[in-house]
Amino acid sequence: MNMVEENKEFWRWSEKVWRDETMDWQGSESITAGIDVGSVSSQAVVMVDGKVYAYHSTRTGSSSPSSAHKALDGALEGSDLTLEDVHYVVGTGYGRVNVPFANRAITEISCHARGANFMAGPSIRTILDMGGQDCKVMRCDENGKVQNFIMNDKCAAGTGRGMEVIADALGVPIEDIGSRSFETDGRPPVVSNVCTVFAKSEATALLKAGWSVNNVLASYCAAMADRVAGLIERIGVEPEFFITGGIAKNEGVVNRVEGIIGVRAIPLDESTNLDPQIAGALGAAVFAQALLKKERKKATHQG
Amino acid sequence: MITAGIDVGSKNIHVVILRDEELVGRWVVASGFEQAEAAWRALEGAAGDAGITVEDVDYTVGTGVGRKSVDFVDHRVTEIAADARGAYRLIPDARTVIDVGADEARAIRIDETGKVLDFAVNEKCAAGAGVFVEAMSRALEVSLQEFGEMSARSKESIPMNAQCTVFAESEVVSLIHNNVPKHDIAKACHDAMAGRVAAMARRAGLEEEKVVLGGGVALNMGFVKALQETLSIGEITVLPDPEFLGALGAAIIGAEKGAGTTAGLGKQPQGA
Numbered sequence: 001m002n003m004v005e006e007n008k009e010f011w012r013w014s015e016k017v018w019r020d021e022t023m024d025w026q027g028s029e030s031i032t033a034g035i036d037v038g039s040v041s042s043q044a045v046v047m048v049d050g051k052v053y054a055y056h057s058t059r060t061g062s063s064s065p066s067s068a069h070k071a072l073d074g075a076l077e078g079s080d081l082t083l084e085d086v087h088y089v090v091g092t093g094y095g096r097v098n099v100p101f102a103n104r105a106i107t108e109i110s111c112h113a114r115g116a117n118f119m120a121g122p123s124i125r126t127i128l129d130m131g132g133q134d135c136k137v138m139r140c141d142e143n144g145k146v147q148n149f150i151m152n153d154k155c156a157a158g159t160g161r162g163m164e165v166i167a168d169a170l171g172v173p174i175e176d177i178g179s180r181s182f183e184t185d186g187r188p189p190v191v192s193n194v195c196t197v198f199a200k201s202e203a204t205a206l207l208k209a210g211w212s213v214n215n216v217l218a219s220y221c222a223a224m225a226d227r228v229a230g231l232i233e234r235i236g237v238e239p240e241f242f243i244t245g246g247i248a249k250n251e252g253v254v255n256r257v258e259g260i261i262g263v264r265a266i267p268l269d270e271s272t273n274l275d276p277q278i279a280g281a282l283g284a285a286v287f288a289q290a291l292l293k294k295e296r297k298k299a300t301h302q303g
Numbered sequence: 304m305i306t307a308g309i310d311v312g313s314k315n316i317h318v319v320i321l322r323d324e325e326l327v328g329r330w331v332v333a334s335g336f337e338q339a340e341a342a343w344r345a346l347e348g349a350a351g352d353a354g355i356t357v358e359d360v361d362y363t364v365g366t367g368v369g370r371k372s373v374d375f376v377d378h379r380v381t382e383i384a385a386d387a388r389g390a391y392r393l394i395p396d397a398r399t400v401i402d403v404g405a406d407e408a409r410a411i412r413i414d415e416t417g418k419v420l421d422f423a424v425n426e427k428c429a430a431g432a433g434v435f436v437e438a439m440s441r442a443l444e445v446s447l448q449e450f451g452e453m454s455a456r457s458k459e460s461i462p463m464n465a466q467c468t469v470f471a472e473s474e475v476v477s478l479i480h481n482n483v484p485k486h487d488i489a490k491a492c493h494d495a496m497a498g499r500v501a502a503m504a505r506r507a508g509l510e511e512e513k514v515v516l517g518g519g520v521a522l523n524m525g526f527v528k529a530l531q532e533t534l535s536i537g538e539i540t541v542l543p544d545p546e547f548l549g550a551l552g553a554a555i556i557g558a559e560k561g562a563g564t565t566a567g568l569g570k571q572p573q574g575a
Contacts, residue, residue, distance in 0.1 A: 039473070062480050133470060155428070156469035165469065197429035197438070197468045198406065201313075208336045 034284025117144025
């Protein structure tokens with residue numbers, strides 16, 4: 001196993017690379033890739049015969065095509081597998097139409113549901129995905145097919161971006177927000193859960209008024225949880241429940257959301273070595289496996 | 304009789320002093336974190352501007368979002384009441400009053416006697432308030448003054464996809480990356496904001512004759528032009544010294560309230 005991590009800024013999740021070194025891809029039948037070009041981060045998942053071979057999570061740059069390349073190059077770095085060996089590529093996410101080497105683009109709604117189904121099993125019925133610039137709740141069937149969804153992509157409050165603004169304003173690395181939000185003294189102040197711009201000035205005023213950083217973090221995790229729970233309740237939650245996206249790694253928000261809706265999220269099995277942030281790219285790679293099979297079948301029929 | 308109107312806004316505190324309903328002094332200070340103390344300094348500044356001392360003021364009226372934190376005033380009124388009264392005094396045939404401040408915007412419909420008929424407020428979202436243009440001018444790295452002026456020069460209409468201030472900042476950055484001229488980006492920002500303010504004005508029941516504009520954002524000619532185009536009405540009258548609208552209205556209400564009473568200045572804030 002190969003793990004490289006770096007940490008430069010407060011507000012972004014560290015870049016992450018993982019590869020299954022035990023897997024021999026040579027002689028395999030289907031090699032596919034899913035590329036999720038998100039507004040803040042981009043991920044690539046490479047799948048060999050229905051199993052995850054490698055993945056990489058990186059920052060999205062100013063150009064979607066180069067971010068897509070960067071994500072895949074990172075996943076394949078140090079491996080003898082190259083883009084030429086990949087049979088089918090599906091692009092997803094906000095920049096999905098700009099993945100130059102993709103055979104097809106599929107919406108992130110479909111891909112997240114399919115990825116969650118792969119990660120946590122066919123019993124998953126409700127998925128909360130908290131991404132960089134949007135937050136969505138999907139209801140799906142046992143095949144990971146979406147039945148209904150609801151999303152907020154108009155307002156930064158209740159999205160990863162809202163949390164990043166707070167992380168930056170308070171100078172706390174985004175990885176630490178969840179745990180620190182439970183290390184409080186007394187009852188944290190109640191803050192508004194609406195505008196991120198106002199939340200930032202409110203946070204500064206609270207610090208100035210003598211509240212500790214941890215207390216203010218607790219307030220914002222609670223406000224975000226409240227906002228997200230409202231979105232979940234609008235569509236209804238049916239167990240099993242699973243959370244994907246960067247915020248899935250923030251227990252300060254996750255625990256509070258679970259408390260409000262009264263349903264616990266299925267924890268991600270650590271032995272899979274997967275990361276909730278790659279759900280979209282993973283779903284795209286799973287779709288690519290199915291599409292590749294379909295295409296080959298068609299080719300044999302025609303041939 | 305000398306009255307003072309103190310408008311405690313989220314960003315600035317404005318004070319207007321009237322002597323027998325004639326404007327004799329005004330002052331502005333940043334709100335900061337200690338609003339009561341800042342309000343007292345603003346009042347002192349305005350008194351100095353009027354050539355009097357704070358003790359000479361007979362009656363004080365507080366308004367604005369932070370009015371409750373100011374304990375030394377004789378009376379408090381809402382921003383709606385203050386804006387309506389101030390605008391009616393300045394332009395008696397005003398029927399729609401729009402006030403766009405730093406964190407908040409309001410539209411108020413008044414009748415021919417200055418009475419408030421209806422109003423709408425935007426206080427939950429930064430888009431549609433002054434902070435929106437400030438954030439966008441920062442993203443473009445130009446001063447607020449330049450931002451307004453360059454926008455008025457633009458002939459292009461580029462739609463902005465983002466409504467949220469936070470997302471709009473990233474959109475501005477990608478427009479810069481795509482080499483869109485700065486003045487066209489500035490116009491896109493003002494158009495987006497004007498759209499929000501216009502929607503709010505319509506919620507209050509926009510009365511086209513006559514629309515007057517107050518609040519600090521009224522000093523931004525790019526915004527005024529965009530609002531005029533969005534509302535597609537003949538002309539919006541920008542009130543004189545628009546940022547003092549609330550304070551003026553409060554001082555006028557003070558003159559009416561305080562007439563015949565002997566109320567003096569309340570206690571000073573602690574530490575002032």
